[in-house]
Amino acid sequence: MPASYLWLIPLLPFAGFLINGTLGRRLPRPLVSAVALIPTFLSACLWVWLWFTMKAPGAPESIQSVATLVGNSWISISGFHADFAFTVDHLTLIMLGVVTCVGFLIHLYSVGYMAHEEGYWRFFAYLNLFMFFMLVLVLSANFLLLFVGWEGVGLASYLLIGFYFKKDSAANAGKKAFIVNRIGDFGFLLAMFLLIAHFGSLDFSTVFSSIQQHPELQGGFLTAIALLLVVGAAGKSAQIPLYVWLPDAMEGPTPVSALIHAATMVTAGIYMVARAHTIFDRSPYALGVVAIIGAATALFAACIGMVQHDIKRVLAYSTVSQLGYMFLACGVGAYTAGIFHLLTHAFFKALLFLAAGSVIHALSGEQDMRNMGGLRKRIPVTFWTMTMGVFAIAGIPPLAGFFSKDEILFRAFVSPNPIGKLLWLVGIITAGMTSFYMFRLWFKTFFGESRFDEHHAGEHAHDPSQAHDGHGVHESPLVMTLPLMILALLSIIGGWVGVPEFLGGHDEIGAFLDPVFSVGTIQVTEVVSHGTEAALAGFSVLIALIGFFIAYALYYKKPGTAASYARRFPALYRLVENKFYVDEIYQAVIVTPLLVMSRLILGGLVDGGLVNGSGFAAGASARGLGSLVRRVQSGNIRSYAGWLALGAAAVIAVMIFGHSLWLH
Numbered sequence: 295m296p297a298s299y300l301w302l303i304p305l306l307p308f309a310g311f312l313i314n315g316t317l318g319r320r321l322p323r324p325l326v327s328a329v330a331l332i333p334t335f336l337s338a339c340l341w342v343w344l345w346f347t348m349k350a351p352g353a354p355e356s357i358q359s360v361a362t363l364v365g366n367s368w369i370s371i372s373g374f375h376a377d378f379a380f381t382v383d384h385l386t387l388i389m390l391g392v393v394t395c396v397g398f399l400i401h402l403y404s405v406g407y408m409a410h411e412e413g414y415w416r417f418f419a420y421l422n423l424f425m426f427f428m429l430v431l432v433l434s435a436n437f438l439l440l441f442v443g444w445e446g447v448g449l450a451s452y453l454l455i456g457f458y459f460k461k462d463s464a465a466n467a468g469k470k471a472f473i474v475n476r477i478g479d480f481g482f483l484l485a486m487f488l489l490i491a492h493f494g495s496l497d498f499s500t501v502f503s504s505i506q507q508h509p510e511l512q513g514g515f516l517t518a519i520a521l522l523l524v525v526g527a528a529g530k531s532a533q534i535p536l537y538v539w540l541p542d543a544m545e546g547p548t549p550v551s552a553l554i555h556a557a558t559m560v561t562a563g564i565y566m567v568a569r570a571h572t573i574f575d576r577s578p579y580a581l582g583v584v585a586i587i588g589a590a591t592a593l594f595a596a597c598i599g600m601v602q603h604d605i606k607r608v609l610a611y612s613t614v615s616q617l618g619y620m621f622l623a624c625g626v627g628a629y630t631a632g633i634f635h636l637l638t639h640a641f642f643k644a645l646l647f648l649a650a651g652s653v654i655h656a657l658s659g660e661q662d663m664r665n666m667g668g669l670r671k672r673i674p675v676t677f678w679t680m681t682m683g684v685f686a687i688a689g690i691p692p693l694a695g696f697f698s699k700d701e702i703l704f705r706a707f708v709s710p711n712p713i714g715k716l717l718w719l720v721g722i723i724t725a726g727m728t729s730f731y732m733f734r735l736w737f738k739t740f741f742g743e744s745r746f747d748e749h750h751a752g753e754h755a756h757d758p759s760q761a762h763d764g765h766g767v768h769e770s771p772l773v774m775t776l777p778l779m780i781l782a783l784l785s786i787i788g789g790w791v792g793v794p795e796f797l798g799g800h801d802e803i804g805a806f807l808d809p810v811f812s813v814g815t816i817q818v819t820e821v822v823s824h825g826t827e828a829a830l831a832g833f834s835v836l837i838a839l840i841g842f843f844i845a846y847a848l849y850y851k852k853p854g855t856a857a858s859y860a861r862r863f864p865a866l867y868r869l870v871e872n873k874f875y876v877d878e879i880y881q882a883v884i885v886t887p888l889l890v891m892s893r894l895i896l897g898g899l900v901d902g903g904l905v906n907g908s909g910f911a912a913g914a915s916a917r918g919l920g921s922l923v924r925r926v927q928s929g930n931i932r933s934y935a936g937w938l939a940l941g942a943a944a945v946i947a948v949m950i951f952g953h954s955l956w957l958h
Contacts, residue, residue: 300380303340303390304429306333310422318415327405330418334401334425338394345387362435369438376496379435385810388633389432389565392640396557397425399777403648404549406773407655417457417547424450428558432565437486437496440566444482444530447559448475454554455546467545474539478529485522488515502572512576520573520580523566524587531563531617533591538877540614544606548651551606555613556644561636564620568629571811575627585625585711589720592618594874596727600734601860601871604661605650608735612687613643615724619702622717628705630807634792635702637803638694641788642686645781649680652770652778653739657746663735668744672767675775677740679782684736686785688729689838694789699725700831701792707830722837729841737849796824796831 310333318326368378382390401421408417427450431443448471456468486496492515493501505511527533532540540560544551554560567574567584574581592615599611616639623632654661656673670677686693689700703725707718746767769775791806793799848856860867869875 299340299344300382300433303337303344303394304426304433306337306340307422307425307429309333311419311426314415314422315419318419321415323409323414326415326418330422331398331401331405333422334394334398337425337429338398341387341390341394344382345391348382348387373494374490376436376438378439379497380433381435381498382433383810384807385565385568385633386432388637388807389561390429392561392637393425393428393432393557396640396644396781397428397553399780400549400553400557400644400648403552403651403774403777404547406771407549407651408547411547413457417454420450420453420457421549421553424454424553424558428562431562436498437489437501440569441479441482441486444526444562444566445479447562448472448479448530451475451543451554451559454550455543457546457550461545464545467539467542470542471539474536475529478526478536481522481525481529485519485526488519488522492519498569505572505576513579516573517577517580520570520577521583523570523573524580524584527563527567527621528587529563530566531560531621532614533563533587533618533621534594537591537595537614538880541607541610541873544604544610548606548647548654551610552644552647552651555610555647556640560613560617561640564617564624564632564636567621567624568633568811571624571629574624581625581627582711582713583625585622585706585713585717588618588621588623588625589717589724590618591615592622592724593720593727594618596724596731597870598873600727600731601867602731603664605653605663605666605735605739606647606661608663608731609643609646609650612646612728612732615728616643616687619699619721619724622706622721623702626706626709626711626714626717628702628709629811630804631698631701631705633807634789634803635698637791638686638698638785638788641781641784642683642693642695645679645683645778645785646687648774648778648781649676649683652676652774653680655770655774656767658766660746663738665746666739667742667746668740669767670740673769675769675778679775679778680740681736682782682785684732686789688732688841689725689834691835692786692790694785694787696835697789697792697794700834701794703834704794704827704830722834725834726837726841729838730845733842733845734849737845741850742853794827794831796827 310330313329314321314326318329321329362379362381366378367375369376401418404417404421408414411417424447427443427446429443431440431447434440434443452468452472455471456465458464459468489496489501493504495501505516525536529536540555543554546554574584595611595614595618599608599615602608602611616635620632620635620639623629623635652673653666653669653676656669656676657666660666682693686695689696691697703718703721706714706721708714709717711717770778790799792801792803794801848859872878
């Protein structure tokens with residue numbers, strides 16, 4: 295039975311974490327790499343075996359739908375019961391594939407990227423820990439175990455974002471990610487308390503079947519639960535207003551950025567909303583909130599991404615924007631489209647981050663695109679693989695991003711949501727902006743004249759033998775380029791599992807996820823012909839091409855044009871370049887007042903008054919009492935006799951009067 299081996303999938307990376315975390319400091323680097331890579335690879339192999347076992351033609355229908363592994367009873371108190379249980383259905387299979395396969399490729403890439411970094415063993419220990427918690431999250435059979443994985447990926451992200459802890463910016467970024475996510479987690483906790491109060495359980499099957507058996511349950515407390523879950527999802531998946539931690543997460547090593555943005559942490563919120571779709575479907579208000587948050591985040595983050603100069607920050611805001619697309623899909627009831635985009639996004643976003651890391655590696659740490667250019671022929675493998683990622687995210691057919699993004703836009707257009715057409719319009723505008731800022735990155739990085747210092751680029755080359763031409767710019771080693779090539783291939787063909795019928799496909803991913811989302815999911819009420827669907831898809835491609843040509847004109851044909859526009863509208867440009875001053879507003883309105891209050895209350899009243907005051911009072915009392923008691927030890931025999939007589943009289947008085955009181 296496949297369920298009997300589910301525990302091995304997360305346990306293998308955890309074993310790698312334990313070995314490297316305890317012994318890694320004393321192990322040679324090749325052995326550290328092996329300890330990190332082999333368990334991750336075996337988890338991916340187990341996923342492949344699980345996939346084919348569950349989907350085998352001769353397998354029972356129950357095995358094809360779901361496999362569950364229940365451990366011993368975990369919590370049983372006051373009528374509440376929770377098992378440490380794993381479960382696998384079609385949604386879990388997709389998430390497991392993303393986490394294990396993309397995660398392994400990122401681990402492999404890290405062997406080359408981190409080859410000369412201090413704390414090599416620590417990095418891979420944290421990376422394996424991240425994988426373990428994410429696998430627990432997607433395998434969990436109840437909200438409580440999901441929350442354990444949820445908190446675990448938050449811990450691992452804190453450790454990895456702050457990996458360069460000697461840098462204040464990295465340490466602060468790690469703390470920021472941790473604290474902002476605690477805000478979202480508070481909402482998740484309250485949602486679980488409400489689930490226990492109303493259903494007496496946190497088990498997925500128990501909660502969802504109870505809702506399905508009672509059609510009268512609409513809105514009310516289900517809306518409260520759904521909105522609290524949205525708070526948790528907004529924190530983990532970096533949506534407005536809790537998105538601010540994700541751009542700062544770029545302070546961690548580039549493979550960490552790829553793992554967080556593509557395969558693990560930020561996808562957790564989307565997965566949770568999709569998993570709890572039965573709750574959301576009973577609350578149109580909550581779904582509307584999800585759709586509006588997603589659309590607003592997609593547009594807002596795309597605006598900021600258009601003017602960023604750090605190559606990793608452009609990709610970071612791109613991730614925030616693409617996650618907004620996934621939220622938008624879930625908000626209009628198109629959960630399959632959201633998961634489809636999560637899948638393709640994992641391929642091309644991992645590719646883009648790792649390719650950006652290859653560029654940074656070639657330029658010895660340079661991340662500012664204003665100091666790049668002309669790299670197309672210098673690092674050809676990186677160029678061609680990143681090109682596939684850029685075209686995929688821009689929505690150019692037949693690459694993966696086109697099919698998943700177009701499915702979201704189409705579902706928004708035909709959704710029963712009263713503002714569905716407006717959501718589609720926001721999505722279309724965001725698609726054009728996405729195309730623009732990604733081709734802007736492409737042109738500024740690989741085309742035009744070189745704007746970097748050749749000598750500086752070679753000072754810290756990881757493999758000096760590659761700089762045989764006398765220059766420092768060099769292609770990355772095979773251990774880094776091989777994952778790029780695999781991810782580039784997936785970015786090309788990954789969307790073919792969702793080719794719509796109007797293009798001659800059968801939407802295989804929709805049919806695959808139908809057993810998960812068919813029950814209780816909002817049905818599309820508007821019937822649209824294939825011609826209309828084709829027209830909508832053609833319009834989205836046209837918008838993507840417009841974004842390409844604008845970037846071509848501003849950054850390739852006439853490179854100084856964009857700077858001249860920025861000088862003509864300095865206030866608007868500074869507003870967007872400074873990210874609409876959201877961080878500064880948060881600092882002034884929330885962070886600074888909290889710090890002042892905490893220093894006043896905790897530092898002044900509690901520490902200074904209560905703690906220090908009580909300590910001082912205790913010391914003064916002890917000194918005062920001691921000064922009185924020490925007079926007993928006078929060294930005078932007559933004084934001792936007097937104290938003895940006084941004590942004897944006190945004992946006799948207590949005996950006499952105490953006995954009288956007892957008799958009464």
